[in-house]
Amino acid sequence: MNLRVAAAPPRTGSGRLIMVLGGLSAVSPFAIDMYAPGFPQIATSFGSSGTAVQLSLTACLIGLAVGQIVLGPVSDARGRRGLLLAGSALFTVFSLVCALAPSIAVFDVARLLQGVAGGAGIVIGRAVVSDQFTGAHAARQLATLSVIGSTAPVLAPVLGGLVLGLGSWRLVFVALAVTGLVLFAAVWAWVPESLPAERRRPGGLPAALAAMGGLLRRRELVGYLLVMGCGIGALFAYISGSPFVFQTVHGLSPTAYSLVFATNAVGTVAAGVLFGRLTGRVRLNSLLTIGVIITAVSLATLVALLAVGVSTFPTTWACLFGLTFGFGLLLPASIAIILAIGDDAPGAASGMLGGTQFVLGAAAAPLPGILGTTTAMSTAVVVLGCTLLSAAALVALARPWQGHGEPADQQR
Template identity: 55%
Template sequence: MVAPSPSRAATAQASAGPGSSRRPAAALVAVLGALTAVAPLAIDMYVPGFPSMGDALGASSSAVQLTMTAFLAGLVVGQLIIGPLSDGLGRRGLLISGSAGFVFFSLACAVAPNIAVLTGVRFLQGVAGAAGMVLARAVLTDRFHGADLPRYFAVLSQVMGVAPIAAPVLGGAILSVATWRAVFAALAVLGVLLLLAVLRAVPESLPPERRHGRGVASTFGAMGSLLARRTFMGYVLVVALAAAALFTYISGSSFVFENLHGVSSTTYSLIFATNAVGMLIAGAVFARLAGRGVRLNTLLTAGVGISLLGALAQVLQVVVVGETLVGTWITLFVTVGGIGMVFPGGMSIGQTVGRAAPGAASALLGGLQFFLGALASPLVGLFGEDSSLPMALIMLIAVAAAGLALVGLARPWQGHGEPDDSAVRGGPGA
């Protein structure tokens, strides 16, 4: 499969619709960023209401937590289905349907009579919410090329860094004046606003002549072709394993800072926010350097290296020096900062290498992120609660595995996926 040449890319962009070229890129990217934020908001906004939800529905804490697992499963399944389908059916119709479905299922969550119904509807809410995430990446790949693509992927990555921080705060504010059901009502309102924004600002980016028109089997066959390509899967694994490290940090850091180091929940929020700002700064640095012509593979390699350095320092600190608040904070800041460069780099290169089927490429990039993230999240609690070493080791293993995928499969020195790379090198098996 060959990526479009610059001239072909320009023609494709111009053919995306009569009004598409006149629409401000900033408005489009803003809407796509908001669509990317939906899933993190839906994951974390209702977490502060877990105790009251369990009381209201007569459910155990594990049953309540299962509603989050169901949403994550729906998010993975939805991306793997909607992404490839969009390569054959187009983006806009599926994006509108997914946004409308998210509104409907959010309202269904708000009125769920018991925990079993809520769990089932949360799965469907995840499937619908996946449309915004997977299609945002595909639309960017359809519409933008060259140095623009990594810059806008950096924006999506920054949104993914901010949304998990804002979500519990927003949820807590709602719960201070209403019940947990109001959180899902608020998500429905957000879904309506996004649906209106999609209708107004997101034109079809994949015209019929560029679609995979040989049926559903052919559409999903493109995903199989991508799975068989060493280079593409190398970049997918780099991003997914970095996501596993990030999910481990998100799930384990409150225990480490509040229980082991004795900080208050307010102080922990400050620490978490500071690390998130570091991730945002790293994304901004990535976008700036990419815009100045620094090669994406170089930036991606630097991001993996920085994360590996931070994770290794975290483990050595616990083993050699012992538990220290400042040391843990600094090493996590470095690790998360590196991930802030890995995400836009890996997604930009992965989508460029898989440009022949952007929806399928986006599905694999996003689906595997959340799949490995969901697997990694509960591991910290399984290895005891008297040390931060389990979290540190799991993060180190995930980042080290990302490094191995980068060197062994992606092989960044070959320069795949660069803005000036008009063809994917290495043939079908690459």
């Protein structure tokens, strides 16, 4: 069966298109976090260690990185729609394999492949936006996807806990399989082929990967990738270190910590909404610079307070809220600029974007506890280091004053 349809900009139904692409962007964060409350149950079910179960999370993250790096450029050569349909279908299949897995080994392999399939929705969804929209309109749509992607990790553990209240951990993956099936139907109904044959890059995967290599030779693109990637690293270090900071240092209960985490996530969402409102009136590079400054100043303030012995719950919370708010500007601005710079190969650009996110995020996550104990200072120093690297990449490589990636009517 031929899954391709003629490409056409969505003059009507763009709201449905973005809704479907948002669902594709959210399903992988749900797959990452939704089963976390069931870790003890899974270990008992398989008779395995907690470490072996945690390996399934690492496997999913690796799959997401590989899927985005490979499938983004492949979609430049083969089109978007067929790969989106295949990714949604395979996400459903591997979710069911996870639900029925007889051993931890099968479960971990299925999680890896589930991540690869889920990566298709994230990376190709961004490429579809680049195909269908331009300038400030594209930036607004990417901001919408960013807000959805930022909200999903907050809701996932909560919904996972509710599902676990109804049955075993296997029910979580049944729910993910049903979600994948719904997304398959939605892609079939509402997502047209956005990359016509005449705009595709011939030569298959080797040519697509060569296009990625060509993009990496652009200094400014590498700079923006590092700005975004180091920002993601700061966020992952905050996520991995903050439970110890708020629960061990400040004595919060798990429920109270969840409320703090959710409030900080609301900061990211609020900043993303603000970004969408300002796009078209304020330069993307200005919004990006403001986001980087807010994250760096917030963490520098926290480190300075901790260094002089001020370690209170309100000051720590306020500074980390500044981090998440600044990130809500940094992420959509950097994504929009990266895809604008790489608009001659949007799938490749989106693949590098996604791969950078997960590689640098996974590298930064364990650093707060690298010395054996996760403390408020170790977490703050690691997060500050990531934000300073992001700022350095902005100044040394991205050079936002040159106006890279801006809509034509905003370039100076």
